[in-house]
Amino acid sequence: MVRLRFILALWLSKCARLALRLVRRNATYFPGFLALRLCPDFLRYVGKPEKIIAVTGSNGKTTVSNLLCDVLAGKGYRVLGNRLGSNVAAGIATSLLAGSTVFGKTQYEMAVLEVDERSSKRIYPFVKPDYLIITNLFRDSIMRNAHPQYIAGFIEEAVPETTKLILNADDLISSAICPENPRAHFGLGPMKTDVETCVNLINDVQICPVCCGELVYDYRRYHHIGKAHCRGCGFASPQSEYFAREIDTDAGTMTVADKNGEMSYRLLSGSVFNIYNMVTVIAALRELGLSHAEIRQGLDTASIVETRYNARKAGGVTIIMQMSKDKNALAGSRAFDYISGLPGRKEIILMMNCAHDQQHWSENTAWLYDCDFEFLNRETITRIVATGPRAKDYCLRLLLAGVPEEKIRCAFHELDAPDLLEYAEGSSICLLYGTDVLALVYKVQAKLEKLAQEASVQ
Amino acid sequence: MKIEVLYPEACYLYGDLMNIEYLRRSLPQAEIIRTPLRAPPAFLNGDVDLVCLCSMTERAQELVTAALRPHTKQIKALIDGGTIFLVTGNALEVFIRYIENEDGSRMEALGLFDLIAKRRMADRYNSLYLGKFGEIDIVGFKSQFTHTYGDGAAGLFETVRGAGRNPGVKPEGIRKNNFMATYVLGPLLILNPPFTRHIAGLLGAPERPLAFEAAAMDSYLLRLKEFSDPRRGFDY
Numbered sequence: 199m200v201r202l203r204f205i206l207a208l209w210l211s212k213c214a215r216l217a218l219r220l221v222r223r224n225a226t227y228f229p230g231f232l233a234l235r236l237c238p239d240f241l242r243y244v245g246k247p248e249k250i251i252a253v254t255g256s257n258g259k260t261t262v263s264n265l266l267c268d269v270l271a272g273k274g275y276r277v278l279g280n281r282l283g284s285n286v287a288a289g290i291a292t293s294l295l296a297g298s299t300v301f302g303k304t305q306y307e308m309a310v311l312e313v314d315e316r317s318s319k320r321i322y323p324f325v326k327p328d329y330l331i332i333t334n335l336f337r338d339s340i341m342r343n344a345h346p347q348y349i350a351g352f353i354e355e356a357v358p359e360t361t362k363l364i365l366n367a368d369d370l371i372s373s374a375i376c377p378e379n380p381r382a383h384f385g386l387g388p389m390k391t392d393v394e395t396c397v398n399l400i401n402d403v404q405i406c407p408v409c410c411g412e413l414v415y416d417y418r419r420y421h422h423i424g425k426a427h428c429r430g431c432g433f434a435s436p437q438s439e440y441f442a443r444e445i446d447t448d449a450g451t452m453t454v455a456d457k458n459g460e461m462s463y464r465l466l467s468g469s470v471f472n473i474y475n476m477v478t479v480i481a482a483l484r485e486l487g488l489s490h491a492e493i494r495q496g497l498d499t500a501s502i503v504e505t506r507y508n509a510r511k512a513g514g515v516t517i518i519m520q521m522s523k524d525k526n527a528l529a530g531s532r533a534f535d536y537i538s539g540l541p542g543r544k545e546i547i548l549m550m551n552c553a554h555d556q557q558h559w560s561e562n563t564a565w566l567y568d569c570d571f572e573f574l575n576r577e578t579i580t581r582i583v584a585t586g587p588r589a590k591d592y593c594l595r596l597l598l599a600g601v602p603e604e605k606i607r608c609a610f611h612e613l614d615a616p617d618l619l620e621y622a623e624g625s626s627i628c629l630l631y632g633t634d635v636l637a638l639v640y641k642v643q644a645k646l647e648k649l650a651q652e653a654s655v656q
Numbered sequence: 657m658k659i660e661v662l663y664p665e666a667c668y669l670y671g672d673l674m675n676i677e678y679l680r681r682s683l684p685q686a687e688i689i690r691t692p693l694r695a696p697p698a699f700l701n702g703d704v705d706l707v708c709l710c711s712m713t714e715r716a717q718e719l720v721t722a723a724l725r726p727h728t729k730q731i732k733a734l735i736d737g738g739t740i741f742l743v744t745g746n747a748l749e750v751f752i753r754y755i756e757n758e759d760g761s762r763m764e765a766l767g768l769f770d771l772i773a774k775r776r777m778a779d780r781y782n783s784l785y786l787g788k789f790g791e792i793d794i795v796g797f798k799s800q801f802t803h804t805y806g807d808g809a810a811g812l813f814e815t816v817r818g819a820g821r822n823p824g825v826k827p828e829g830i831r832k833n834n835f836m837a838t839y840v841l842g843p844l845l846i847l848n849p850p851f852t853r854h855i856a857g858l859l860g861a862p863e864r865p866l867a868f869e870a871a872a873m874d875s876y877l878l879r880l881k882e883f884s885d886p887r888r889g890f891d892y
Contacts, residue, residue, distance in 0.1 A: 340670055340799050340842075341782040341892050347713050348777070399673075404665035410693055410719055412665075527671075559889040560784055560882050562797040564842025567671025590875040594846065597868045598678070 200239070207237035208244065208302050211295050226283020230291030241287065241324035244294045245304035247278055250325060251482065254313045254353065255333030255372065256346070256528075258475045259285070261502055262333055263312040265466075265479045269496030270308060273488065278306035285312040287320040294325070315349045316342075318356035330357060331364040331482055332372040333474070336421065336528045337400055340564055346371045346402055364482050366474065367438040368423050370403045370413075384481035385425070385438030386473060389445055392417040392424070400528055400568050408433040419470055420535070421528065440481035445473060454480050454490070461490030466502045469536070475502070512647040513654025514623035519643060524552045524632030525561065527568035533630055534573035543625040544579050547615045547646075549639060550632040551586030563591045571599035580625075583607040583615040612638055616645040621653035657686045657859055659706045660698045663720055664690050670799065672710035672744045675845040679706075681867035683856060693723050700730055704739065705859055711745025711841050714775070714801070721750050721765055728766050735768070735835045740858050743837035744844055746800060748830060749773045751837060755802065769830055770808025771821070775801050782892030785840050786883040787813035787828055792850045795879045796840035804839075812836050817883065818890050834858060849873050 211233035218225035233240040253263045267279045280293040290311055297306050313321055315335070322330075332353065335346040343349055350371055357363070357376050365373045367385035394415055403422035406413050411430030418424030427434035445452040447468040453460055454477060466476055476497070483493045506521035518540070522533035530550065537544065552561040574582060574596065582605055584592030589608045596606050609615040612635075619627060627646055631639040661676050680688055689698045698704050712720060724731065731751075735741065749755050752771040755763040758778070780801055787794040794813050803822035811820065811827025820828040821839070829838035838844065845852040849872040856862060866872060882888055 341780065344780060344799070344801070345669055345713050347715060351777075399671075401668070404668075405693065405719075410666075412692065412694075559892060560879070562782070562784075562799065562842070562892070563847075564671045564797055564799070567674035567843045567846070590871070590878050594868060594871045594875050597871055598674075598681070598846070 201243070203237045204240060204243040204302065207233045207240055208295055208298070209300065210236060211291075212300070215292065215296060224282055226280070226292050227288050228292075229295060230284070230288035230293075233291050233295055234288060239324070240291055241294070241321065243302065244291070245298045245302050246294060246325060247297075247304050247306040247309040249308045249486075250327045251308070251310045251329045251331065251486075252313045252322070252325075252327035253310065253331045253333070254315050254318070255331070256315070256336040256338060256349070258333040258471060258478065259312045261472065261475045262331060262478050262482075263310050265475065265497070265500055265502070266310045266482060268500045269479070269483060269488075269493065270310065270486075272496045272499065273492060275308050276306045278304070278309040280311055285314045286317040290317075290321055290325060316352050318353045322356040322358060322361075326358045327361050329364055329482060329485060330361050331478060332366065332375060333478055334366050334369045334423065335372040337402065337526075337568065338528070339525045340562060341525070350375055362485070364478070364485060365436075366478070367436045368419065368425060368474075370407065370422060370426060370435060373436050374407060382440065382481060382485055383436045383438045384440040384477045385435075385442070386419075386445060386470075386477060387441060387443035388417050389419070389470070391470070392419060394418060396421070398531055398570055400531065406431060406433050420532070440477060440484060442473065442477045452476075456484060459490055461494055463494055464498060466497065466500065471532070472502055509626075512650035513621065513652070515621050515650040515653070516626040517643065517646050517650060518626050518628040519639075520628055520630050522550050522630045522632060524550050524634050525565050527565040530565075531570035531573070534570055537628050537630065538573045538576045538579060540626065540628075542578065543622060544628055545581040545583075545619045545625065546574065546579060546628045546630060547583045547585060547619070547642065548592050548630055549585050549612055549615070549642065550630060551588060551612070551634065552632065553586065553635040553638070555634075556587045561588055563588055566591060566595045571595050571601070575600040579605070581605050581607060581619060583609055583618050585609045585612045585615045612642050613645060615642060616649050619646075619649075621650045623654070657683060657861075658689060658698070658704045659686050659708065660689045660691055660704045662691050662697060662707060662709045663693050663716075663723065664710070665692055666716040666719055667710040667712040667747060669711035669713070669841075670745060671842040672844075674843045675710075675742065675744065676708055678843070678846050678852065678867060679855075682852065683859065683861055683864065685861075686859070693719060697724075697727060699734060699739070700727060706740040706742060706855070707734070709741075709743045709747040709750065711747060714777075717746065717750060717755070718763060720747075721763070724750065724766060728768065731766070732768055735832055738833045740834040740855065741836060742855070743830075743835075745839060745841035746802060748804070748837040748839060749802060751830065752804060769832075771804050771806040771830070773802045773804045777801050781819070781823075783818045784883055784888070784890045785818040785828070786816045786880075787818070788816060789813050789851055789854070792848075792854065793880050794840070794848055794851060795876065795883050796844055796847055797842055798839050799841060800839055812838050813840070846872060847876060847879065849876055
């Protein structure tokens, strides 16, 4: 009976997928959703590849999954992924049913699955990963994710005992998950941009997880990411089995060492986040048995799609599009830090506006006070336009961050913002945007480009 | 004027700490004391004017309760004597009888107020909040795993829209003399300049303008108008 139900769910969801694709939809969620509705145990019965690698964490899971798929596919493995789709249970079900025969048998030998942290309980009991990569755990939405220790709990209670964890040694939250499981760590050695004292408002690991004494950071990248030890009880960050050193962002190289050797790699991106992503990928591939030479060959032809950052010239101005996830203080802090460090004069539009929230309630703006707007208080930033329904809140937050009042403008209507900027030759205009209203973002971008072109002609 | 922030290395969630920064900017004469978990609280010396405790993780609630338990009598004496306390988010629960988990287990708290909390980690409650502190309108946000039950304390705010100590009652938070605890989390003082003015008055600085008061009032009045609109949804 159960088998019959599964087959029925499989066939109907396969038909739904086919129909959706015929009308040019991605069909990465609904078929799996349907399968799970028809057969709640669908994930238990659908065929799974022999080796399963799951990738989870607050940041970097998409990049890591994509790189892993690219390198493994390049080596000739038949790899199933959920690259185009959803990372919740329905998305995973969609990927597995798409990769199975009409009788539910898998056609792949390996799966690399990006998994939403909160979906762990619905996925891992049925799709048992051989390896679980946790990139990091940070704060996200206050409403949904509360705090990173809460999210760690979701993963911890769902991971099978036999799963080998591949963990970030520089993150004391994720590296502490499931201490009894087999594990390997990756980490980055000291970098010239490191600090000892936290300069961020979000700093989620300040006390020793063992004795609650003061933690001392030997070096710190940002927030709680770094290498720490406790003076009281001797607790320290775990040692990295896969360790990146000689990281040279100017030359674009790093060396990754493990017990069996080391290799120099070309950096795919100079951002610290993406260096972590690369080392994560290298650690996972080494665990899967690839040699450094094979991994380097694979990564040399790979690239990181910078969907969150885009810069192009319009007249004499560079228009920079930088995504900064709505309601996410950490994403905002990282984006502000990056943008404020770019060379030259900059003007900024803040458009991380939860327009959809505004339709049915009012955005919880507490995150503004966890987010480092202080990075925007720089001489090279000459004007900041706060937009949208919460523009007044942004203006107040900018004032508290020390930004002089004369630099701040307020535009309730986002399309008015470009009119409030100067388009000085050689300067940059940065549009920091959330994902809530992309259509409006593109309209603002188009207007920026038009005004920049006009200013150039004049 | 002394303001003590208890255990900021463990109580740092949701922007609550910016309330203290706002007080520092508004009251430059104030001395801010940040007391770590392993140090005795400055309030034991009897010369602290305002004690602050902010939102924290569930694990930190245990640590903070353990750190404060030896000083329960002194805290009670300070509350009875009129010392100002500002307690935000789930820090409120440190001062009640206990927190009950889904499985029936309990975390015993300080027992200073005859209230209990029920924690449901799978059921996060998110809402806007509109209430009254005397004649002052209060706006804010709630995002929590717990609600508090019982009649063993007066409320700090009287709820107009949103949940009180639990969704079924109007009193929100706890008030006794100048002890003020509320589930309204985040930048409560920045969002509510009239309430901040009241606290500044308690601290002996009723006339001094608040930091960026005009901008804060602009933001406050806009939010108050939004939250007072009956068509505005309040639950996330």
